[in-house]
Amino acid sequence: MNRISLNGIIWPGNSYLAPRPVNQRHLKVVTIEEEPFVMVTDLSPVTGDCTKAALPCTKFDSNGQREDKCCAGFCMDLLEQLKDDAWFTVEIYVVADGRHGTVQSGNWNGIIGDLINGTADMAVGSLTITEERLEAVDFSVPFIETGLKVMVAKKKGVVSPSAFLEPYDATLWIIISVLIINVITCALWLFEKLRPGQAGYPQKGEDLQYSFYPSKRFAPFHAFWLLWTLLFNNTMPLIRVPKGLASKFMVCVWAMFSTIFIASYTANLAAFMIQEQVSEKITGLTDPRFQRPEEFQPSFKFGSVVGTSMEMKIRDNYPRMYSYMQKFNTRSAKEAVEALKKGELDSFIYDAVVLEYLAGKDDGCNLVTVGNVFASTGYGVAFPKGSPWKNTIDVLILS
Numbered sequence: 300m301n302r303i304s305l306n307g308i309i310w311p312g313n314s315y316l317a318p319r320p321v322n323q324r325h326l327k328v329v330t331i332e333e334e335p336f337v338m339v340t341d342l343s344p345v346t347g348d349c350t351k352a353a354l355p356c357t358k359f360d361s362n363g364q365r366e367d368k369c370c371a372g373f374c375m376d377l378l379e380q381l382k383d384d385a386w387f388t389v390e391i392y393v394v395a396d397g398r399h400g401t402v403q404s405g406n407w408n409g410i411i412g413d414l415i416n417g418t419a420d421m422a423v424g425s426l427t428i429t430e431e432r433l434e435a436v437d438f439s440v441p442f443i444e445t446g447l448k449v450m451v452a453k454k455k456g457v458v459s460p461s462a463f464l465e466p467y468d469a470t471l472w473i474i475i476s477v478l479i480i481n482v483i484t485c486a487l488w489l490f491e492k493l494r495p496g497q498a499g500y501p502q503k504g505e506d507l508q509y510s511f512y513p514s515k516r517f518a519p520f521h522a523f524w525l526l527w528t529l530l531f532n533n534t535m536p537l538i539r540v541p542k543g544l545a546s547k548f549m550v551c552v553w554a555m556f557s558t559i560f561i562a563s564y565t566a567n568l569a570a571f572m573i574q575e576q577v578s579e580k581i582t583g584l585t586d587p588r589f590q591r592p593e594e595f596q597p598s599f600k601f602g603s604v605v606g607t608s609m610e611m612k613i614r615d616n617y618p619r620m621y622s623y624m625q626k627f628n629t630r631s632a633k634e635a636v637e638a639l640k641k642g643e644l645d646s647f648i649y650d651a652v653v654l655e656y657l658a659g660k661d662d663g664c665n666l667v668t669v670g671n672v673f674a675s676t677g678y679g680v681a682f683p684k685g686s687p688w689k690n691t692i693d694v695l696i697l698s
Contacts (some may be wrong), residue, residue, distance in 0.1 A: 443678040
C-alpha cells in the first residue's frame, strides 16, 4: 500500500503554521544596503520616526558608531509581511563591512559571517543562494529569481562616409543600378524602335520637324536618361519621351517603382545618417573580450563588486578572467555605474535584477544590459544552520 509522506506538520485548522505563541519571539535581522531591495534613509526630521513604508534599523558609520536609520525597499516589505504572519518582532541592522559574504583567509565575512557567528538570527536582502553559502548557512526557498548579466554604457556613434549606401546592401544596389536599369533601357528603346511608323513616315499628329531627323529620334541614350530622370524626380523635354503604347506603359511602371524606391530610401537614409548611440555587442562570459581582454586595443576593462557571489562564480569557473578583473572591481554597484559613465569601465558584470533596475533608473538612458541572463539562481532568506525558523519562512514564501 502506498503511503503519503508529509514534510511538515498539519496543525489544527489544516494549517502548516504552528499556532502563535503567547509571547512574540524577538529576532535580530541583518541586511545589506542595495537598491531596490534595501534602501537606507534618515529618520523623519519632523516626527523623528520612520514612515509607514520603512522599518527602523541601525547602521554603522565610518567610525564604527551605530546610527538610527530607516530601511525600506522590496526586502523590507517582505520582512514586514513575514514577521506579521510568523508572529515575531525584529531588530534590523545593516552589515558593518557592507559585504554579502565570501571566504577570506578561511573565514566568512559579511552577512554570512554574522549568521555563522550568531550575531544575527536571520538575513533578509539581496543575498544570492550559492552552493558554497549553502554549506555554511541555511536558505529558504527563493523569493526572486536572478542571475548574472552584463551592463555597458552607450557610446556616441559616427557617421560613415558611405552612409548614403547603407539603406540597401551591395547586392540590391548592383541589381538596381546595373541589371534593372540596363534591361529596362534596352526594352524601352526596343519597344519604341519597333512601334508602327517609327521606321517610315511620320504618323498622324507627329511633329514633322523631328520625324525626319535621326538625331531627334528616341535613341538608347534617351531611354537611359529618361529612367534616371524619373528615378530622381526630374523632367526631360517631351521630344525625348517614347510615343509607343507599350513603351509608355513601361515608363509608367518605372515611375511607380521610382516613387516607392525614393520614399523607402529617404526614410532609411535618415535613420542611418543620425549619430546613433551604440553599445558593445557582448554574448556572455565566454565572449573573447572577457576571455582575452589584452588582445583588444585598447584592452577591454570589466569588473564586478568585491565580495559578492558574482565574483565567486567567476573565480571558480574562469580563473584567468577573475585574475584580470581584480584591478577593476568596485566596492558597490553604484561605484561601478559611475565608472561606466566616466569610461573607466567598458562593462560591469553583476546581478541581473539590480542591473535592470539601475539601467531603468538612469536619467540619461546611457546604460543598457546586453546578452542573456546566465548562471541563474535566486535570492533567499538566510539562517544559521539548524534554525527552527527555516520551515516556517519556507511555507510563508510559498504561500
